[in-house]
Amino acid sequence: MMAVPIFTFSLNHKLLPGRVTIGKYDGTHSCFTAATAADKVLVHSPHRRVGLASGRVVPSDANKELALLNINQSVLSICAGNLDVTEERDTLVVGTPTNLLAYDVENNTDIFYKEVSDGSSVVIIGKLGSFPNPLAIVGGNCSLQGFDYEGNDPFWTVTGDNVCSLALLDFDHDGENELIVGSEDFDIRVFKEDNIINEQTETEAVTALAAFQSNKFGYGLANGTVGVYEKLQRLWRVKSKNRAVAIYGYDLNGDGVEELITGWSNGKIDARNSRTGEVIFKDNLNHSIAGIVEGDYRLSGKSDLICCSVEGEVRGYNLLRQVNVQSHMSGGTANVETEVIRDLFTKKQALLLELRNYEGNSQFSEICAGDMGQQLAVANQHVGIIPAQTRLQTGVAINMGTEQKPPHVEISLSTNNETIISAVMVFAEGIFEGETHVLHPKDSEVTSRLDVALYPPRDVPVDIHIKALVGYEGSQHYHVFELTRQLPRFSMYAVLAERTQDVDSFVSFVISERLQRIAMWINQNFLLMADYEVQEDLNITFLSLRDNTEVTLSMESSGHMEISTRNMALAGDIIQSLATFLNLQELQVSANFPEEQEKIGELLQKVSALQDVRLRLGAEMADHSGLIRSLVVRAEDARHLDDMKSMRKWYLELNDVNTDMIRGYNIRCKNHQELLESLRQLNVIIQKAARLRVGKYKTNIVNLCRTALKNNNLNSLVKIMKNGEA
């Protein structure tokens, strides 16, 4: 159904996608707030003038309802919410690449301005876990940090990759909010304070999250997928060729359950039933959506859904009005009855066509084929013919590759007769660049056998849907054989007869489990030709097809287990997978990864060096700006005195200083990038170390590491990584 908005207006400003919020800065009136190009934040307050005439807020000349806040850094994220429980008004929080600003719009003053070295790509305000005060939670490079009203940060933890989206939701019904984090490594993680209580792997970077009531949440991915999770279970998802810029939960049809409202990059807005994904409403704006918020914008006492586009077009919707509009609309789109009839006709037609297929089939099925199949197929170009007993046989195995082809997981497909496989489409998510991988051999090379090479880039189980087109050679018409296979989590590891590499990195721990259970886990999670059976002690070595390193799993009947691999992330993945399989609540390990330990030392050194450079560059810049000021004054003085020669001299000098400054700026940019990258790597190592443990030990590591980092204590850091305690 198309909908008619209840109000629409234009801000005449270009807005940045995803950086839109709404706040009651005076405690009663909602103000639409968004980041605009040119490092500004726009506050639209139709009902009341905002702020005093000093400070950051500058009222716009053109439009009395608009005010602009100068941020002077690019705005990465923006959120308004009640941060100070003693006051009933909202605080505006703005995230930039290096800082976080909390701002009191009403009084036009800064509340705090904190440095956030990991960047503030996402920010959200709300209560988290048992923290007494609401927090402004910032997601950056692999890190999460929560600030309270005074600018303290009682909450800090690391996560697997750069954070793209955040949501607060009471996930486990305990009356306290959990933090849901979407990140670039395709994962959605649920943090109960510092503790990850859940992890879901999606198929692309998770760019949007929206919390619903009753522990459901909506998500949006960078590849145009949106969907809804209820706890661990995905209720539905849809994929579009456009990207979902913003998602929001709002009850549009008044049934008491929120719908998932999605704003798309092509300007479309749709509302989908959160349970089924059925579209119940849609509208189109002329440009990409910038954001969706909810607020009482007409002073009606009800909150409306407000959508805006990047060109500053704002539209408001609300449920009751929708119904009224439809009953007045004549025919056309709102005509439910015709739509039902049309659907039924279409269904009937599809059934008739299928019936026609079987009828067409029965004409031929009586003929005995034998070798005649091919001739028949050629003679009857308007029917697709294959022998009835044609089967598609499949096998999944590891292929060690050739010189041209690196080792890979191979799915071999073949037919059981003279029919050929003309092409194969493999649908799977997360293992190709797109969602499909197509094999289409040359006409001269078409046979009844086709091998599909797969290179899963990450260790996650993958569902693979295969469509093979089977027919006779030269045929115009093919039968489509569809089948689904699942690749186990560690499919890119080939089993070796014995250990050949000497690896000094390992993680070891004790679990009270039977060896057979572990063997069972191995059989389920690795791609083996035959099931692995345990003799006395468990000892098995795998070769990673990606980088040719070995990983050895060994376990004695005493329960002492050791995983030796140079790849710390892999060890973490193995432990996490094992812990889930064995239902382990917590696990402490001792780990030894000399390479990583060395790296962490290097990183720490690099960070402090980079920070020094930054300070120096900052001082240089201050010097230069002083110089510029005096040069301008001198040059202008000279101009007033008609002394063109001196003026020229001063301006030339000014030009030199300017060039210097630009150079300095570029260096600073590069320095900053390096710093970010180093910090990111540090966070990643901490995260990897944490993933070697389970339960409370996992959480502990992060906190301990943080303290060590604060004190710049390398030894303690290494010790924590090794033993899980300071």
Place this chain on the structure above:
Amino acid sequence: MELELSRVDYTLVGITAPQTMKLLPNIGTRMMQKVAVADQDGVLQIFSVKKGDIQIGFKTLPGAGISRLELGGALGTVKDKIFVSSENEVRGYTKKGKLFLDFDTNLTEPIKSMHVSGSNLLVCGKHAYNQYHDCKDTNSYLCGDQINDVVSLSAEKANRLTPILACEDRMLRVLDRSSVLHNIEVDAIPAVLRLNGSDGGEAGDEILYGTADGRVGLVHVGRMDVDHRWILNDGKQRAGIVCMDCYDMSGDGVLDLLIGRQDGTLDIFSLGDDAGEEGKLTQRFSYSCNESITSVHGGVVGNAGYEEVVASTYTGWIFGLTTEVVDKQILMDTETGSMNISQDAQQKIMRLRFEIDELEQRVNREREKYQAATQDKVDGLSAIPFISINDKMTLCQDDASYSLILEVQTAIDNVLIQSDVPVDLLDVERNSAVVSYSACEPGSGNYLLATYRCQMNTTRLELKLRTIEGQHGTLRTYVTPLIQPKCCQLQQYKIKPLSLHMRCHSFDPQRPYNILTLKGAFSLGEIHTWVSFCLPEIPEKAPTGDKVTFTFVSTFLDTMLHCSYWKGEAEFQSDNISTISILKDILTKEATKKKIKLEIFCAVNDESVVHTLHLLHPKLEAQLKLSKQVALLEALRELDTHDAESLECLLPEYRHILKNEKELLAQYKRQPAHLDRLYGMITDLYIDRHKFKGINVKGKIPQLLEVLDKYDLQNLLNFFEQDPV
């Protein structure tokens, strides 16, 4: 004045061919009319609508697919006899369903178009036109190129039979008995013909034609002369026309032109006195139904006293767009949000549900039988009939790209596109399918592998692709409909070496031409095959006569190509040396395949390179300016948001950029990689120019690109003049 029309669905029949649905005339102007529709299952049916319910007058038994439906009757009487053509037969029915004519034309080709005028029956196959008077073969004409449609001028008004053919070679041919009276050149391929106002205007000699690139025109066909009245030329890109009708939609005495298009758009234009002035028509209405429209007809069907347009779609929907305000007794309960559906509709839905249940049971039985057969039978066959696919690949003149339309009777699951030559797929906004590109391994023979996964209920897929001249091969599409047992169908499209060329009528002799002459022991047929291998829009068979001449224009560069050939000799003239080079390569290869020895002469005109560069100059300059402006836009915008005052001190040029921001961006978006394509053309030109002199200049390309980076016409010309060694 704009019209407000609302859609009413009547029924669903089988797949319909173009122009197979008509409304029967009725005495009295505002009486209800009956609908006659024929489909590809061979069923002709007549139905009327009473209180929203369909009442079938008669229905024939299924048979061969019906390609055309026309109405006729003795001159001066009401045209209420129905004529249908299928394969090479024509059958006539009265409106009561009585078969009064069953005529086998004995033509070798199946009938593609037909027209009935009094006791004259005009039928056309792909190339042949035949006229029968009282079923006796009277006149015939064999056309060199494909015939798309046929009509004759109003016999009542002109007192004689004047047939007009719409031909693929951008010609309207006016016949007199068995010979051509006039050849009317038109700008685009005419697809549909229709008498203006259904009777040819006041003197009965005005013809409307609709073209494959979506335009309409009006010509006046006199006995002595022909006169182009107008052609719609308002710069808008529209989809190809499939059917047209003239009808007065608002009863104000001014006729409206109803147009059904390939992309499912139904347009209504006013044919008032100012129609066609400056190549414009006043649009009164537009509707899009997502399935290509095969026939439109204006009349009164659903409710007496309300004019409406009845249309049929490819998949067989018959629907009306009526002027009646459909209040449709939908009473939305504002409290609960539930609907009250009218009694009639409820019954209709119930009936349909019942039918579907029955069908489902039958389908389930058959499905099990089929499954069982694949398990048990050792020697059996599994044979699934084809699903018909309506496809069309056309060259768009505006942006020199191909548009490919695939339409299936039922919902599409996915489409696989494969190409063995480099082609670029462009994004089509209307296309909602999720595209995914698969990596092509070098040496696998694939240059493009893409899958389109279609959204629910998509029956139609529109693609746009860009080809590169000089590279030829095949584009394949594998269409898998969402129907059990799952099958997929392969369609192949040839991409010719000179794929961006288009036929035209006038040859400009003033330009400097390079001439390629071939001599050898080849027949006319052979050289014709070779030429048609290189160029699009060439008729299948060599035209009659000794010497064959075709003129082409490049849609991308506007350079010309003139081909003329006869037995043993061929001559090609083009002002673009790359075109000549491509032709030379391909023709030599083809001749070698046939083991025919060729003598090749190449007269290279040095002027031509300069000329081509001059032709390119305005395009290149416009593109460069555009990309510069777009690059500036971002910075200017920032100034704009900073403060309004600074706008005043900007240069007028910059203010202009800000003001026209939207158009600039739209233009920029419309022509992705246009500049790169132009650069590619210039590079080819440079290589080819020196190739003819026997010098390989591949090593100089980086230098050329440098010159292009700082583009200046004179510098570029100098660079071309330089000795490369």
